[in-house]
Structure formats: structure tokens, C-alpha cells
Amino acid sequence: MPIAPKNNTAEPLQSVASGTAAKRAPRKSTRKAGANGESQPWGTQSIHRAITILREIAARSQTGLRLADIADALELERPTAHRIVKGLVAQGMVAQDPVSKRYRLGHVVYELGLAATPHYNLKEICQPALHRLADKSGDSVFLVVRSGLDTVCIDRIEGSYPIQTRTLNIGGRRPLGIGAGSLALLMGMTPEEIDHAISTNAARFATFSQLTPERLRKALKISQEAGYAINVEDVLPGVAAIGMAIRPPNGQPYAAISIAAIESRLAGPRREEMARLLAKEVRQLEKLLEAEQQNWE
Numbered sequence: 001m002p003i004a005p006k007n008n009t010a011e012p013l014q015s016v017a018s019g020t021a022a023k024r025a026p027r028k029s030t031r032k033a034g035a036n037g038e039s040q041p042w043g044t045q046s047i048h049r050a051i052t053i054l055r056e057i058a059a060r061s062q063t064g065l066r067l068a069d070i071a072d073a074l075e076l077e078r079p080t081a082h083r084i085v086k087g088l089v090a091q092g093m094v095a096q097d098p099v100s101k102r103y104r105l106g107h108v109v110y111e112l113g114l115a116a117t118p119h120y121n122l123k124e125i126c127q128p129a130l131h132r133l134a135d136k137s138g139d140s141v142f143l144v145v146r147s148g149l150d151t152v153c154i155d156r157i158e159g160s161y162p163i164q165t166r167t168l169n170i171g172g173r174r175p176l177g178i179g180a181g182s183l184a185l186l187m188g189m190t191p192e193e194i195d196h197a198i199s200t201n202a203a204r205f206a207t208f209s210q211l212t213p214e215r216l217r218k219a220l221k222i223s224q225e226a227g228y229a230i231n232v233e234d235v236l237p238g239v240a241a242i243g244m245a246i247r248p249p250n251g252q253p254y255a256a257i258s259i260a261a262i263e264s265r266l267a268g269p270r271r272e273e274m275a276r277l278l279a280k281e282v283r284q285l286e287k288l289l290e291a292e293q294q295n296w297e
Helices: 042-059 067-074 076-088 106-115 122-137 182-185 191-208 213-226 268-296
Strands: 031-033 037-039 094-096 103-105 140-147 150-157 173-174 229-232 239-246 255-262
Touching: 037 094, 037 173, 042 067, 042 076, 042 150, 042 173, 042 213, 067 076, 067 173, 076 094, 094 213, 103 191, 106 191, 122 140, 122 150, 122 255, 122 268, 173 191, 182 213, 182 229, 182 239, 191 213, 213 229, 255 268
Parallel strands: none
Antiparallel strands: 031 037, 094 103, 140 150, 140 255, 150 173, 229 239, 239 255
16 A cells, blocks of 8 residues: 655754754644544554555445445545545556446456455365365365454355355355354454454445344354354355354364355255264364464474
8 A cells, every 4th residue: 555755855943042952843733632532643544544444445345336335335525535545546456447437346356355364365275175175075165264244255165066056256255153164253253353244344234245233243142053144045145054164273273164055955954964064074174274384383
């Protein structure tokens, strides 16, 4: 994102009649009162807004966003939103479609993502398991990771069954709890964190699914009792999915795998069969990731 150039011009000096060293004029305040009454540096506020804009655009990666959509989502004045977006475009972080005029993520975001690959590649390590699950189930398999109060799909493998459920694209972003993999990650959080995630994301649910906060809490309870995430027509009519989180040796899970299919293929005994298959692969992945982590320590 844009970085303000360093200001090398001298600040105005106050002359002192006694001949002592000149003093710098006091700077104007660069802080603004936030919504909670606390002051915020202008620079910090701009960074926060720019990152939030990038997240909003990422969540609509297929359709893109109009400037009005961005301004409404962040509750910004149109000129303020335009100024920030213009800066992101100048840096290659955002690109505007010349026909639709909608904004999408730019090439620099992709380049930064490649550079940010961790010391072990989660997608690479998980791919054999994803392929085995897709081959044995015949259905679509997804790998998602947590990103703040959202989840992002980083891989998708399709099975051989004629009807595939392409409910989530690679790079697609959803609020925590929307989708089986995302719900599995929500299950691994503390009750306080769950309440915070649901209340914060509640206004966004309708955009992604049929869920309300109340229905999500009910789905969460059912999933916790089953021991894995269960999603039945919560995202799309006629589509069901199950998911399990990949748990690190210490700390909360940060990734999850899900299997999605038409509802009739994930009901009754077959759903339990697929859950056992998924659990086996997840346990193996946890051991692989633990060993990989130890190799880097």
C-alpha cells in the first residue's frame, strides 16, 4: 500500500531574541477521536481502512465491488473511500475493471501472498490428503484457513461424482461459521471468542448464507455434539457438507478440511462414513504438521 514519502523540508523555526537555540514550532495534532472516544493517529486509521477495503474486495473476488459498495460497507464518505481506493490502485493492490468499473484485488496482492508463504507450505502438505478424500468420496473437498474473523479457501479438489458442489472458490472469503470448514474452526474457539465472532459478523451473514446468528448457534451446538461440523443447506439449498479442524499441538486450530456434496450424499450412514474418513486424514495431517514444525524449531 502507499507509503508517504519522508518530509525533508525544514520545519519553521521561532527566532529567540536572546540568541539561544531556535525552537521548533509545535506540530499540529495528527490524532483524531475514534468512535470510542479514544484518539487515533491519522496514519493508523488510514492503514486500518485500507486493509478493511482489501478484505471487503477479497470477499467479493468474483463480482468485484463498486465504490459505493465499499463506502457503504465501511460507512465512509464517498470522497474518503475514493481517495483510499485510488491510492491502492496506484500501488497495484487494487485494480478496476474498465467495463464494469468494479474493483478487484490487484497483482501486487498475489505477489505478496507468494512471498508470505510460511516456512512450511500448508497447501502442499495437505494436498495428498485432499486428493485421497476427493477420490474416495467422489465429492468436492476444501481446505480453508482462518484470517481474523473470516476464513479463506486456499485449495479445492473435485471428485468424480457427476454433480459437484462448487460452493467456494480458491481465494473465497467467508465469515467464521459460514460453511462446514469455517464452522469447524469456530468450534475450536472459546465461548467468549465465539460470541464475539458471531456478533461482529452477524450483519454479513445474509450475504453468504441462509444463516442467522440464532441458526448458527443451533448448528454450532449440533456440530459440537456430533464431534465435527455439519452444514445442511445453510449456504446453498440442496447442498450439505461436513468439516473438521486441523489442530496444532498447542493453540487453536487455524485450518480445516471439509467435504461438500448434494444433500442426499451426506445423510445418514454415508455421512458417518465420510466423517470417519475425514477424521483419519485430519489426524494424519496433524502428525505431519507437528513433525514439520519440529524440523524448523
